[in-house]
Amino acid sequence: MRETVPIFRGDGVLEYVERQPPELQTDDDVIVRVEACGICGTDLNILATPPAHKATPGIVIGHEGVGIVEAVGLDVKSLQPGDRVVIANRLTCGQCAYCRRGLDNQCTHYQTIGTTIDGAFAPTLRAPARALWKIDPAVPRDDAALFEPLSCALGAIKRAPFQPGDNVAIIGAGPMGLLFALLYRTLGAGQIILLDVAPYRLDFAQELGMDAALNVTQTDAPAEVKRLTGLGADIVVDAVGNQIEQAVRLARRGGQIILFGLRPHDHPPVNQYTITRYDLTLHGAFVGLHPFAQTIQLLEGRRIQPSVLVTHRLPLAELSQGVELMRTQRAMKVLIEM
């Protein structure tokens, strides 16, 4: 049966076309019947004009998918039809100098499902078995759909040694910032303080029960974080990507900063003196190195329910509307249902 899918044409354009569903091509392939796929900040960047993230025109985008295995190639041993799976979307080469050092996230020859090859904003996905992780069907679909962004946050958190009770300040209360907040709460953080400029996001953080949500346009955030924590945050996360100066102000002496957001065209100033004088430790953290097994275990253990971030569920035909809702910050996380 033919299916209708949105094809990315470049310049922010999605064109709906009818196609034959993908079939097994190699013995490592798996065919997945997609149940739902989350809209990611990366998708907003791909669809921005001019684009803020590269994607190959002619492909189906979408990488935060969950679905049911429909067919497997002859060499696939880890999965069988009927299994529920989630997607680890970066396909590393296994051969470059970084892959051979175990630094897969720095692979220089990777492909990405939903960016360079067909993704999951479609009823049917073909992916190599190694990109798919089996997840217990008892995990609610919408929690499973947040596997990929959750894995990125988990991978970043792993970088900065953490002790239960640590006070954490997170700059950016969008979906990623709030995933950090949920994870740190699961880990037993002391206070969790969110910073943003958007009232919608700050209200959302507050409704999730975070300890404080500071509007940086109205508050002297470093002074307020100091007042709340005594010394400043033990750990600061920049989930935005250009907030290093603010992060340095929020951290206590000897504190740690996780630089997570990606803003390739921004060049924020850096207060190097403060970093040295106050013994701050900075961690650059890109997507995460092997965070997938633990992310599955967290979700299967029901230790975290990231679906609390999902505000809208839309059909595939309304992908553009979903993107617009997120772009204009009238939605937190939008899931596309197939």
Ligand SMILES: [Zn+2]
């Ligand atoms: Zn994503």
Ligand SMILES: [Zn+2]
């Ligand atoms: Zn590689």
